[in-house]
Amino acid sequence: MSITAITDIEPSDGLRPIDTHELWAFRELLYFLVWRDVKVRYKQTVLGAAWAILQPVLTMAVFAVFLGHLAHMPSDGLPYPLFSYAGLVPWTYFSTAVASGAGSVVGSQQLISKVYFPRLLIPFAAAVTPLVDFAIAMVTLVALLVWYHVTPGIGLLWTPLFVLLALATAMTVSLWLSALTVVYRDFRYIVPFFLQFWMFATPVVYPASIVPAKWRLLMGLNPMTGVVEGFRWALVGGPAPGPIVFVSAAVVLVLFVSGLFFFRRTEGTFADVI
C-alpha cells in the first residue's frame, strides 16, 4: 500500500475548493451517465433519432412561414429558413440541455441518497447528452446548406469553438438551475417559462443586426447571443459577430465559476432535502 487515499469529511458550509483530482478520477462515470441517457432515450422513443431532426425542422418551418414569409423578418441576406435553422440548432441543443439539466439533480434522487460521487457530474452529464441530438441536427443543416447552395467560408474553422461555448453555457445554466431546483422546488415550473422567454431574448429567429448598434454589445450579456450569432456566422455566413462573442464568453466564465461554488456549497445537503 504505497499511495493511501485519504478522505476527509467535514461540514459543507463555507467556500470549498473544487476537487479537480476527484472529478478527473470520476471521468468514466460522466461517460457512463451520458451513455446511459443516450441509450435509454433511443430505446424508449419510437421516433428515436428522427425526433432530433423533426423538432428543429418543424420549428423552423413554423418560423419560416410566419416570420420569414408573412412578416418579412430580415435575415442578414440569407434565405430565412436556413437562417433560422442555423439559429435553432444550437438553441434547441441549449434548451434541451437546460430543461433536463435543471431537473437532473432532483431526478437523480435514487443515486444521490445512496452513493457518493461528485454531484457535479449530474448536471454536466445532462448538458453533454443532447450533443448527440445536436450532431444529428447538424446533418440536416449540412443538407440545407447544399440545398441553398451556400458554401461556408473560413469561419467554418471556428465552429468547434462555438459548439464549446454552447456546451459551456448549457453546463453553467444547468449547474445553477439544478442546485436551485433542489433548494427551491418551484423552479420546476419556472424553468420552461424562463427558457421560452430566453429564446426570444436571443437572436435565434431574428438577427442581432435589427437591434441598434449601441445596444448590441449589451446583448452579449446573454451568452446565447454569442453562441447563436457566432455559430450561424461560422456555418452559413452573414456579418461576423465581433466583440459580442467575448462579452458572452466572459459572462459564461463568471457564471460558471460562481455556479461551481454555489453548487459545492449546497451539494452537502442534497441528500437531506431531496
Added chain:
Amino acid sequence: MSDVAIHVEHLAKRYRIGAIVEPYRTLRDALAGLLRVPFGRRAVEEAETTLWALDDVSFDIKRGDVVGIIGGNGAGKSTLLKILSRITAPTRGRARIIGRVGSLLEVGTGFHPELTGRENIYLNGAILGMARHDIAGKFDAIVAFAEVERFIDTAVKYYSSGMYVRLAFAVAAHLEPEILIVDEVLSVGDARFQQKCLGKMDDAAKSGRTVLFVTHNMASVQRLATSALLLERGRLVGSGAVRSMVAQYLGGHSQAHYHVDHRTGQPQFLEAHLVSDVGQPVARVLNTDTFGFRIRYVLPRAQAGIKVGIGVLAADGTHVFTSGTDDVAIELPGDALEYEALVIVPGDTLLAGDYHLALCLWDVGQIFDLQEPALTFSLEHGPSVLYARGSDRKGFVHVPCQWTVAPAMTMASLP
C-alpha cells in the same frame, strides 16, 4: 495513527423535523419568510424543529477490523453510514478515512430497467467507483455469481425480483475497496443466495479489509463482526466486544409486548404478545408450560409469498432457535389486510431464563420488517426434574436424552 482506518471526531448531524414532511423550500416560502421574519425569532424556531440524528460521536476503527453498528430505530446508524459514505455532510465534527472506500447502502443503485444486465453491470460498477477495465476483468465472475448467464442481454425490467437482486449484489460483491461500508445488504435473496453473500462478506473480512456495517440482525453481527458500536438516540453509548454490546443493546430494549403505531407503508408487524397455550396474553410462563406468541401484522398492499418467522434469542443475543411459516410449508394469504398469527412453542423445551423474541416478515426478495428484539420474556422454573437441585443449569434447551448406565463389561459385550 498508522493503523487507524476510520477516525471520527465529535461527529454530529442535525435534521429539521419539518423536513420529514416537506424537506425542500419553495421560493415563495423563502420570500414570504424573509418578509415576515427578517431577524430574531429564527433561533427560537430552530430549537423547536430540529433533531440531532447524530450527536457528538467519536471513535476510531483499526485497519482490518470488522465493526458492526447496532442500535434501535432512530439511533443514528444510517445517518452515521451516510456521513461516512459522503452522501450527506455532517453539521459538526469531522472524520478521516484512510484508504480506498467503497460503500454499499443499497444494492443495485442506479440500475436502469430499460438497460440489459450487461449494460447495468457496467453502469452500476461505474457508479460504485469501479474503473471500466476493472469491471471488464470481473465481468464473467459477476455474471457467474449472479447466475444470470442466459439473460445477460435482456433488459432487467424483465428479470424476476430474485434475479434482479442477485445481479445487483453480484456487482457489489466484486467491489474490492480497502474499507467497505455496508448497510444491511445481506438481507437479500433466498436462503442459498444469502449463504453465498455471507461467504463473500467473510472473505472480505478475512482478507484483512476493514468493514463497517449496520445491521438489525444480531446473528450476522455476531457471525461477522470483531467488535461493535452501540448507538442510542444519536449518541454512542458503547463500543467493544460484540457479545457484550449485543447483550447491552438487547437488555436496553426489554419490553413485555411489542406495539407500533407508525405505519411504514411496507408489510410490518403491529403487535406481539406472549400468550398461554390457549392464546391468552400472560405476563410470564413456566418453562414447563406450553406457551406462544400472538402476532399481528399488516399487508398494506396485496402481496403473495409473504413469510412470517420468529427467533428466540438468549439474553446475550445467541439464537436459540428460529421458526417460520415456511418451515411448515404454510402458504400465507396475500390480500391487503391485517392478520394475526399464533405460534405455539411446546412446553419443557426451553430452560428457565430471560429471552428475547425476534420477528421477521419477508419474502424471497427482501426483508420487510425485522424486529430484533421485539419483546423480552422470562420463563420461570416449572415443576421439572431439571430444577430439583436448584436453579442453575447451563445451556438453553431441555433435550430429553436417553441414558443407559451399566457396568462396562456388559456394554462391551453388546453386539
